[in-house]
Amino acid sequence: MLPSTTIVIKIGSNVLTQANGLPDLHRMGHLVDQVMKLKAAGKKVVLVSSGAVAFGRQKAFLPEKLNPVFKKQIWASTGQIQLINRYQDLFEKHGQTIAQILVTKEDFRDRKHYLNMKNCIEALLQQDIFPIVNENDTVTITELMFTDNDELAGLTAAMINADTLMILSNVHGIFTGNPENPSSQLIEKVQVNMPEINQYISASKSSFGRGGMLTKYAMAKKSADLGIQVFIANGKNDGVLEAFLDGSLRCTWFEPQKQKQAPKKWLAHGSHYYKGEVFINDGAKESLTSTVIRSLLPIGVSRVEGEFSKGDILLIRDEKGEKIGLGRAEYSSKSALEKIGQRQQKAIIHYNYLYLFDHE
Numbered sequence: 001m002l003p004s005t006t007i008v009i010k011i012g013s014n015v016l017t018q019a020n021g022l023p024d025l026h027r028m029g030h031l032v033d034q035v036m037k038l039k040a041a042g043k044k045v046v047l048v049s050s051g052a053v054a055f056g057r058q059k060a061f062l063p064e065k066l067n068p069v070f071k072k073q074i075w076a077s078t079g080q081i082q083l084i085n086r087y088q089d090l091f092e093k094h095g096q097t098i099a100q101i102l103v104t105k106e107d108f109r110d111r112k113h114y115l116n117m118k119n120c121i122e123a124l125l126q127q128d129i130f131p132i133v134n135e136n137d138t139v140t141i142t143e144l145m146f147t148d149n150d151e152l153a154g155l156t157a158a159m160i161n162a163d164t165l166m167i168l169s170n171v172h173g174i175f176t177g178n179p180e181n182p183s184s185q186l187i188e189k190v191q192v193n194m195p196e197i198n199q200y201i202s203a204s205k206s207s208f209g210r211g212g213m214l215t216k217y218a219m220a221k222k223s224a225d226l227g228i229q230v231f232i233a234n235g236k237n238d239g240v241l242e243a244f245l246d247g248s249l250r251c252t253w254f255e256p257q258k259q260k261q262a263p264k265k266w267l268a269h270g271s272h273y274y275k276g277e278v279f280i281n282d283g284a285k286e287s288l289t290s291t292v293i294r295s296l297l298p299i300g301v302s303r304v305e306g307e308f309s310k311g312d313i314l315l316i317r318d319e320k321g322e323k324i325g326l327g328r329a330e331y332s333s334k335s336a337l338e339k340i341g342q343r344q345q346k347a348i349i350h351y352n353y354l355y356l357f358d359h360e
Ligand SMILES: Nc1ncnc2c1ncn2[C@@H]1O[C@H](COP(=O)(O)OP(=O)(O)O)[C@@H](O)[C@H]1O
Pocket: 011, 012, 013, 014, 015, 168, 169, 170, 171, 173, 174, 175, 176, 177, 178, 179, 200, 201, 202, 203, 204, 205, 206, 207, 208, 209, 210, 211, 212, 213
């Protein structure tokens, strides 16, 4: 475990609900008390909290046959008010003002939205207002949805340059088998060059969760690659955050690699958010993957696909179609089409906004 100053804490739906599905206000209160202890210890904290759908489900009784998308929208829109009101009551007891931030995947795709979000969270933290983030579930349907809030928490941690991501679920971490099986053991440490441990993870999830342990693992690995240490721990355990503070936390810890620069962190999460594709020739591939720092020039581009604007994320492929990396477009697709193959043109992707895959 490494020192931490800025922490994103993700709380799963199951942590905030009882087995019968009713909100667990006692647990919520206990977590808020502990978050305040982290703040008192000088940590900057941002919360990514699930629970809108779970809270809404308890209040809005809907016909069984209603379209599942409408159900989710109704539960999320009614439940988010309850969720945030509960937080407000609980934080108010500590004299702490809170802010609600509801976001969509689109906000991470568009660099302007991304920077607006980042600046807003940073301004809130500076003013000592506590940000609570959730997905805007009423507008994010099917392909617009985050896989789950674990993905949103990973993106948020990268966005605000957090050094620590704490994922609170209803298990102590990743086990070598079903966590309910007494022979399964907790994997305490995940290090960079360790073999994949996803073989141990089953697709099963807790009753109110969306993504399951597989997305937690994928997001934790990605965040660790970007230099963020990740803890997966049991938010249902009393004193979980105090144990984090005193170093006695029982959890799965992901060792971080060296911190990446901020624009590269934005791009690293862009695999699902790119707007267009650029295909590069062998010479450009060699140049980009060499040890010398280089931008991608139009002369190295053989074709572009998709409609994109300046500032959008592009996926870079080689001539065989293999994925090489991601970058921020310096041209719109219209200008790029005019410039490809030409010499002495400004880079289509500047090095500062280029992220190359390690082994994809
Ligand atoms: N190898 C494993 N170790 C730990 N949990 C696992 C494993 N395989 C599957 N799981 C399941 O993942 C669940 C946690 O994911 P999820 O239900 O999405 O929680 P949350 O609501 O906190 O996001 C656990 O309750 C457990 O049932």
